[in-house]
Amino acid sequence: MNYYVANAIPYVNGEPHVGHALEYILGDVLARAARQQGKQVIFSTGADEHGSKMAQTAAKLGITPGQLATQMSQKFIDLEKALNISNDRFIRTTDKAHEQRAQIIWKNLSHDIYKSKYVGWYDVKEEEFVPESKADPARMKPDHPQAYQKLEEENYFFKLSAYTDQVRQAIESDVFKVVPKTRKHEILSVLKEGLDDISVSRPVDKLNWGVPVPGDSTQVMYVWFEALMNYLTVLGYPEHDDFKKFWPTNVHVVGKDIIRFHAAIWPAMLLSLGLALPKQLYVHGFITMNGEKMSKSIGNVVAPSEIIDKYGADAFRYFFLRHIPSYEDGDFSWDKFEAAYNNELANELGNAVQRTAAMVMKYQNGLVGNIPPAEHDNEPIREAIEACQFDRALDKIWEQVRGLNQYIDETKPWAIAKAGDKEHLQEVLAYQASCLLEIADLLEPFLPATAVKIRNIFESGVIRPTKTTLFPKHETTAQPK
């Protein structure tokens, strides 16, 4: 069984933030869960590096766009490392292979690409066209000091309009499944209205930071159009074995701001290429900070590294997977994060491990004995992961953590020890170890490092006298009111 998870590739025009981190983690859970089930997995992430914004930013910094791209992409790669993300690929749209394969894709789409004139409002200062819907009407009047110019430009267009109906049907029937449902409804209503053909190239004389249109040196591909192609080029479309084995994408992980590209334009491109559509598109939400939109001007941006450095990758993963709703927007605050860390990770899980290990050491010289097999029904957890409801999956795993603590308090192994019933005590402690190993398995996709730690403690049946605190307590962060 082959399984291909593709994360959206972020535009690397700015520093990675917690939203990027969230997306990495979401994809990572899917990839790790699939691997755990014995599937062959390709999990791809990457960077979208072309386009006018990159060119402008680089110009401001006095470096080439290529230098900026390399610099910025490295920061995203560093974030993945810090979060223990298990991506198999990191594709950059400036990779030679991507550029060459993008040109092949363009050629294979050419029956749906035609040349036409684009007419629109052009913002001279920003050097870009302003879409009618976002244009400031005052500036449409020629006497305005910063008036737009009515410009005409020759572009290539893609016949998106020809495919909206097919795409709509695929989504409606769940052949191409969009989750959560509210996102499915949203995109269906867009598709029902029908979509216009889209401009997919830019003249080189205005922007040369892009992939050249094959056979026309005066045009480069429009960055969005070309970036979408990464999901194919990363597999080596059209001739590589990986493409043959792993296409179509099992789950596509994207943010809610880019549904249109992934649920309308991209599937239309695939239909035009005669390829199967992804099986599932998972649309996640955004993160607010203390209930407010994250923004540099408000100054409420928390860098992922601030959290990871203090609490570790698994704690970060835990909070964003369980306490940011998988189907909605969520909120980060240090208060919430620390409450989750202390109550759930340190006290409930960490302490369950600790007390179990301590009793085995104290009463049985570290010998656990025969550990019985796991006994819970974990099908609902598997289903939750499949539906990308990671928050629910973790809720259910935590029911087991709590259940174990309840079992310990009800069974009172310390009282059994005092009574001298060695056989019964051994049974109870082995059962505790069994529960913890089961929990470790369930946590594997979510908190991989923690899963390993728990296994290392109990798996061999002999507990070594190393003090292993899974989640040490920290000073809480003073919250500026």
Place this chain on the structure above:
RNA sequence: GCCGGUGUAGCUCAGUCGGUUAGAGCGUGGGACUCAUAAGCCCGAGGUCAUAGGUUCGAAUCCUAUCACCGGCACCA
């Protein structure tokens, strides 16, 4: 303006096909314990299920209207 969603405990949210006394976590009050990271466990308080009608033997759940908030799309300036 059109479409969709949401409104349930102080907070965040579950609640299936309409069916006993509406649930969980956090927070809060109390209790018993000692294996453990002052952790864990038990018990309690806390609800006009947004509002008003309707259908029904029976409504948080279905229908209608209203209000509030959120999202998407369109439009105007």
